[in-house]
Structure formats: structure tokens, C-alpha cells
Amino acid sequence: MVYQGMDLRLDRPVAIKVMDPRFSDDPQFLDRFELEARSIAKLTHPSLVSVFDQGTDQHHVFLVMELVQGGTLRELLRERGPMPPYAAAAVARPVLRALSVAHRAGLVHRDIKPENVLISDSGAVKIADFGLVRAIAASGTTSGSMILGTAAYLSPEQVSVGSADARSDVYSMGILLYEMLTGKTPFTGDNSITIAYQRTSADVPPPSSVIAGVPREFDELVKKATARNPDERFSDAGAMASALMAVCEELALPAYRVPAPQRSAQHRTRENLHGAVPPESGPPAPEPDSTRQMTTAPPLSEPNADKSHTAVLPPHAPAPPAVPASSSPPANATQALTHQYPPAELPPTQEGPPLDSARGRRSPIVVLLVVLLIAALVGVAAWWLGSGRYVDVPSVAGLDLVAAESAIAAAGLTPARNGIYRDAEPVDTILGMDPAPGSRIPRGSEVTLDVSLGQPAVPEIDGDVTIDEMADILDDRTFNIVVDDGVFDRVRPEGTVVSLSPSSGTVLAVGSTVTVTPSLGEPVIVPDVRGLSASEARDILTDAGLTISGVREDFDGGIDAGRVADTEPSIGSEVASNGSVTLVVSNAVRVPSVLGRSVNAARDELSQLGFAVEVRQLVNSGSSIVVGQSPSAGSRQSPGGAITVTALP
DSSP states (O other): OEEEEEETTTTTEEEEOOOOOGGGTTTHHHHHHHHHHHHHHOOOOBOOOOOOOOOOTEEEEEEEOOOOOOHEEEEEHHHHHHOHHHHHHHHHHHHHHHHHHHHHEEEETTOGGGGGGGEEEOOOEEEEEOOOOOGGGGGSOOOOOEEEEEGGOOOOHHHHTTTOOOOHHHHHHHHHHHHHHHOSSSSSSSSSSHHHHHHTTOOOOOOOGGHHHHHOOHHHHHHHHHHHSSSOSSSSHHHHHHHHHHHHHHOOOOOOOOOOOOOOOOHHHHHHHHHHTTTTSSSOOOTTTOOOOOOOOSSSOOOOGGGGGEEEOOOTTTOOOOOOOOOOOOOSSSSOOOSSSOOOOOOOOOOOOHHHHHHHHHHHHHHHHHHHHHHHHHHHHHHIIIIIIIEEEOOOTTTHHHHHHHHHTTOOOOOEEEEEESSSTTOEEEEESSSSSSEEETTTTTEEEEEEEESSOOOOOOOOOHHHHHHHHHHHTTTTTEOOBBOSSSOOOOEEEEEEEEOOBBBBTTEEEEEEEEOSEEEEEEOOOOOOOOOHHHHHHHHTEEEEEEEEEEETSOOOOOOOEEESSSSOOOEETTEEEEEEEEEEEEEOOTTSSSSHHHHHHHHHHTEEEEEESOOOOTTTTTEEEETTTTTTOTTEEEEEEEEEE
């Protein structure tokens, strides 16, 4: 049970968490409880509830913690239902940043749920109750017979083997984000066992399947955070916070101040107290021998809230009964607890002049109050317009990325990232910031951190990426681009990227060159038109999706003149659709038979066909008879070729 108290030494309100007395004799519980106090006290973050003190008073074990005036996320969800994405992000962002501090310190929360997310009246979001925190290094020693946590938010590995690490908190944050977006948890059942074991065999559905309009980016964020295999989740809360920040930037989500629940248990307690205690009364004076007095109202937390979903489960056996919260505070101690303020005394009734007369006397007071109120409003407005709306940009020297972003956010500014590829600086190294530290800028303005992305890697070819799109991607990664001639591809459309050299995933130095091979599309095989006339060949090639760019002649000893001897590109080769083809037509001339003719007659006939004639005879006479010829009659020869004839006498 949690009580509100007053630290009389430092004059500050505090929250006092008191454990059930039955646990005071359990050494393991006491060790774990002390570990809680030590673990949180070492952490510092605006979104972590601070621990001030820890101790035991007779049979009561207690923690003294920072008092967050407001309520819980559970109470806010009950009042308002599902949250829009920008509101859910405004809650998840500070929680993840606080958890990242714990994860870096080797601590795991183990019990993330709406009851442990506190929202103050000023809009601050804090994570509380590290009651189940253990060092990551010791998380493997968790008892094999117990599962610690709340059934609706347990990770699969907590249910199956009882172990937990930073990725288990990531899973619970994914469930929490799902609940904020949809108003309910993804798994339901009749008891805690049923709820807990569902997640070992079922994936968390996308929030958009429950609430229309949830952006796809939030579906993907929840999917990755709640992967059943821990290796497929974000490595820790810091990685999930970075992913959430990127989604918010991509969707341009507006800044949002999370409202505290109006009807929270704490607000109701405060109303009850104000109705029972007159303004002039206060807490009782401290006893002479006490150094610190804690005077409290009734418990601020509801001991039976959400009890049906609290799981302390054996991995393969029914759950033991839930332990009721204690209602008996310690007595006669230096730090005493009382359940309520002393009863109020009503002031005696006084007689006075008639009501109208009283009103007349009070009119100047009312006017004065109005004037003072207006003056105060004018003063506040002047302060805000002058210097109140400006803040100083904090210095982040020596901080890591997550801590720097937390410092900027704590100053009332909005952190943003500008990734820069660098060969020398490791990933997430802060290179600079804009505006510079110490600059005075309007509250809520954006402060950009220049962050090293390390050396760039050759990107993956995600779907059908055009050459221009790939050029932009490579340019963003500082690469120079070279486009080669391309290749035919039956899968990639023409003009898209087939391959990269070096291959995707290769890490290169800044400014390296990457060769892009484009697709020429699905190829067309040049059909066989050899021996056909030019017109017949033209029709066939056109039907195949090709165009005729021209016709030229060439000698082919196997094809008659005027017939197609070949194509360019050649027959059977691959050509792009609508590619151009040149027809090669044979100009071969068939050699006629001149046997038995006179030399002069043979010479005339062969010369008319374009052949050069060479005569072999014993007597130089035109009337000699041709008795032989070479090449032989009927063979095909190129125009201008030589024909040798033999004549007698």
C-alpha cells in the first residue's frame, strides 16, 4: 500500500510504500526489497521515480519515495479510453528513455504496466516500482518455479523459463503501446495462467486491426517490440526509443502534454482531505524525541486494482492465490503512519448585519481582487512574451546520445537527429548541435544533434527500385554512382536495378564508388528469318515486337541474292522489346555454265554478271572453245569475284 506523507526534516511531501507484514520474515523478499532501493537510488533520470529512504519498522518494511502528484496511466486509460498516436508516443517516449538508463546500468524492470506509469499534474511521465528489478547479470538465477510480473504484460521467455533481460522490458513496452493505442491488451482469458501462456504460441496482432486509423509505422513498431523470439526485438529500451523517435519524425506527430487523470485515487484522497481538514489546520507537531514524522492520508494506491491480472506463476502449474495488501501501518516508531488527519472542527456561528449590507461592504474587496488578478495575468503574459517563453540550450558535452536527448527534453526543447556518415567516429557519437549550447531560443523549439552513422553500407535492393531512386539512396550514403550497360532480366522491369557492385550490405569508406547494373527488361529472341525475302522477314520480326532499322547487303555463299542471310543483332540473340534489328541480305551471284562456248562469248556473259574473267589457252584466240571453268557452274560467288576458264586450242 502507498501512503502520502511529509518529511519534516526536509519539509517535502513523500510517498511511502509499505509491504505486507507477512513478508517481513522472508529473507529472500527482504533481500529483493533492499535491492530495489539500492538499484533505483543509483539511477538518475527525470522520468524515474526517485527513492529517498528504505527501512524496517517492527514488522513493516517500507520505502520512502518521490511523491508524484497526479495519477497512473491505468486511471487515465479508464477515463479517456484509447489514445491517438501522438498521445501514446508522448507517454512511451519518456518511459523508454528512463528504462534505457536502467538497461545501461544492467537493470531490468520486469513489471511494466499502466499502474507503474505515473502522470503528474504538470504533465511529467515517470516509471515507478522497480520492485522486481534484478541485475541482468543475475537474471539467469531466477527461481525455476516462479514467474514474476503481471500476466497481461509478461514476455514469452518470462512465461516459459522465468528469465528476463532488457528485451523482456521491450516486449512489455510493446504490449503497453498496444494498450494505449487500442484501449485493451492483446491477450485475454479467464485467469492469469491462460493470459500468460497465450503469448508463447500467438503473435500480438497489429493495433490497426482493432482501431482503424492507427498508422502502419506504429503497427511495425509494436510488431518488432513484441516478437516472440527475443533476438528479433529491439536490443533494449534505448533502441526502441530511437525507433519511436524516427516514427514520430516521419509522421510529423505534434508535441503533446500528457494530462493527469482527473479522478485518480490521489485526487479523490485530496478531495476527501480538503473536505475534512480546515485550511488553517495542519499536520500534528512532531514528538520531542522524533527526528522525522510521516503524517499521511488514506492510501493513495488502490490495493485491489487490477488484481485479476497480477501473476506470480509457476511455469507449468496453477497460480498461487494473490496476496492481499496490508492495511496496518506501523505504530510507535520514529517514522509513524496514521490513516487520516484529525477530525475537523466547525467554526462557531456568528451573527452579523443583513446579507445586502455585507455585500455592500465586500464590493471594494471584490473589485480589488479582480484588479489584482488582471495585473497578475498581465504580468505573467509580459514575462512569457519577454523571457518566460525562452530557454537556454543545454550543453551535452560528455553525454551519450540518449542522455543528451533526455537533457534537451528536460530543458523544454524538442531533440532531433541529423545523421552524418563518418569513417572515424563510432555510431551515435555526437558531432555537434544546432543551435549551439547556451543559445536562447523559444520553449519547445527543435534542437538538432549531429550524430555519426559510422561508415555507410551498400543498401539493399528493396523491390523494383529505379535507377534515379537508387542514385538518390546512394547519394544519401555519400556513394558515387556508375551505371553500366545493363543486363536482360526476366523478373526486374526495364529501368530498375538488377544488382550493385560491391554487393548489398558491404561497408565502404565515405565517398566510395558503387556500380549499378540496370535491367533491360525481359528479352526478345531474334527469330530465324534466314533464306526469306526481305518483306517476309520484316513481317516476322515486327510480329515478334522488333523494329527494322535498315537493310544492308553482304555475301553469303549459302543464300541466293535478295534473300536474308542474317540479322544484326544476329539470329537467336536477346534483344530488348521494341529493339531495332538490321536485315542482312545476300548479294551472292550464281556462276553460269560457259562450257562449249567461245572464249569471247564466255568472257562477255561472265563480265555482265560482274565477274573478273581469267582465260587459260594455248593460242591467244577469241574463237577457242571453253573446255573448263572454276569455280564450277551453279556455285555462288560474291560480285567482282574471279572466274577462270580453260580453252582449246
